[in-house]
Amino acid sequence: MNAGFLGIGHYTPEKVLTNKDMEKIVDTNDEWIRTRTGIEERRVAADGEDTSHMAYKAATSAIEDSGVKAEELDMIIVATVTPDQPFPSVSAMLQHQLGATNAAAMDVGAACAGFMYGVITAQQFIDTGAYKNVLVVGAEKLSKITDWKDRNTCVLFGDAAGAAVIGPVEEDKGILSFELGADGSGGGHLYQDQQDAIQMNGREVFKFAVRQMPESSVNVVKKIGLKEEDVDFLVPHQANIRIMEAARERLGIPAEKMSTAIRRYGNTSSASIPVALSEEVKAGKIKEGDLVVLVGFGGGLTWGAVALRW
Numbered sequence: 001m002n003a004g005f006l007g008i009g010h011y012t013p014e015k016v017l018t019n020k021d022m023e024k025i026v027d028t029n030d031e032w033i034r035t036r037t038g039i040e041e042r043r044v045a046a047d048g049e050d051t052s053h054m055a056y057k058a059a060t061s062a063i064e065d066s067g068v069k070a071e072e073l074d075m076i077i078v079a080t081v082t083p084d085q086p087f088p089s090v091s092a093m094l095q096h097q098l099g100a101t102n103a104a105a106m107d108v109g110a111a112c113a114g115f116m117y118g119v120i121t122a123q124q125f126i127d128t129g130a131y132k133n134v135l136v137v138g139a140e141k142l143s144k145i146t147d148w149k150d151r152n153t154c155v156l157f158g159d160a161a162g163a164a165v166i167g168p169v170e171e172d173k174g175i176l177s178f179e180l181g182a183d184g185s186g187g188g189h190l191y192q193d194q195q196d197a198i199q200m201n202g203r204e205v206f207k208f209a210v211r212q213m214p215e216s217s218v219n220v221v222k223k224i225g226l227k228e229e230d231v232d233f234l235v236p237h238q239a240n241i242r243i244m245e246a247a248r249e250r251l252g253i254p255a256e257k258m259s260t261a262i263r264r265y266g267n268t269s270s271a272s273i274p275v276a277l278s279e280e281v282k283a284g285k286i287k288e289g290d291l292v293v294l295v296g297f298g299g300g301l302t303w304g305a306v307a308l309r310w
C-alpha cells in the first residue's frame with residue numbers, strides 16, 4: 001500500500017488583475033512582466049475574503065472529488081504563510097467549517113514549498129497506518145502582504161487555494177519517492193518584514209531555484225530507478241517561467257508536459273502546485289498511470305519534490 005491522491009480541487013478568486021492593470025499601479029509594463037516571469041494576469045481575493053474562505057472552497061471540491069466524507073478525515077494540514085491570524089490555525093477553522101469532527105488539525109509553514117511539506121507529512125501518517133485520510137491544503141492571500149508600491153515584487157504574486165485528499169492507494173500507485181530540504185542561511189533572500197510586506201532579493205532566489213528545482217526533480221526520479229524521460233508530467237512551483245523551464249529542460253521533456261498555470265495566476269506560493277495539478281487533472285492532461293513530478297521551492301529557503309504514479 002502507498003499513499004496517493006484520492007481527490008483534488010482548487011479555487012481562484014474572481015477578480016483578475018492583468019499586466020495592463022499593473023501598469024496603472026506601478027511603473028511597469030506588460031512586456032517586462034511577460035518576458036521576465038511568464039505572468040499575464042493574477043487573481044486577487046475580495047475584501048473580506050480571507051485565506052480560510054479560499055481554503056474551504058478548495059477543500060470541499062477535493063473532498064467531493066475523493067468520495068471521502070468530511071467525518072472520515074483523520075487530519076487536516078494547511079500550508080500557508082498568510083493565515084487569517086496566527087491562531088487559531090486555518091486548519092482548525094477548516095476542521096470546524098467542514099464538520100471534520102474526527103480530524104486533527106495543524107498548519108505548516110514552508111512558504112512556497114509548504115504544500116510539498118504537507119503532502120509528505122500526510123504520507124508518513126498514512127504509511128505507518130496511523131491515519132487513513134488526510135486533507136492537505138495550500139491556501140494564500142498574498143495580496144494582503146504585498147507591497148503594492150514595490151514593482152520588484154507586486155507584479156509576481158496572486159491569491160488562490162488548492163487541496164488534495166491523500167489516502168491509501170495500490171502499491172504501484174501514489175507517492176513513490178520524495179525529497180525535502182532547507183537552507184536557512186538563505187533566509188534573508190525572501191522574508192516578510194516588520195511592516196508585513198514581502199521582501200525579496202530576486203536574483204539570489206532565482207539562482208537558488210534554478211539550481212534546486214532541476215536537481216530535486218531528477219533526484220526523485222532516480223530514487224525509484226527510473227530515467228528523466230520516463231516523466232509524463234511536471235508540475236513545478238509557479239514562480240517564474242524561466243525557473244520552471246530549467247527544470248523541464250533538465251528532465252528533457254516537451255513543453256506540453258509541464259503546467260504553466262503561472263500565466264493566469266502568477267505566484268500563489270503554497271497554492272501554486274495543487275492549483276496547477278488540479279487543473280491539469282481536470283483537463284485530462286494527467287491521466288491514470290502517468291508518472292508525475294511535483295517540485296517546489298520557497299522562502300526559508302525550503303524545497304520539496306515527489307515522484308508519483310497518478
Ligand code: ACO
Pocket residue numbers: 027028029032033036037111112113151152153155190200202203205206209239240267269297298299
Ligand atoms: N517592471 C519593470 N521593471 C522592473 C520591474 C517591473 N515590475 N521589476 C524590476 N524591474 C527592473 C529592475 O529595477 C531592474 O532595473 P535596473 O537594471 O535599472 O536596476 C531591471 O528591471 C532588471 O531587474 P533584475 O532583477 O535583473 O530582473 P530579473 O531578470 O532578475 O527578473 C525577477 C526579476 C523576475 C524577480 C527574477 O529575479 C525572479 O523571478 N526571481 C525569483 C523570484 C522568485 O521565484 N520568488 C519566489 C518567491 S516564492 C515565495 O516563497 C513567496
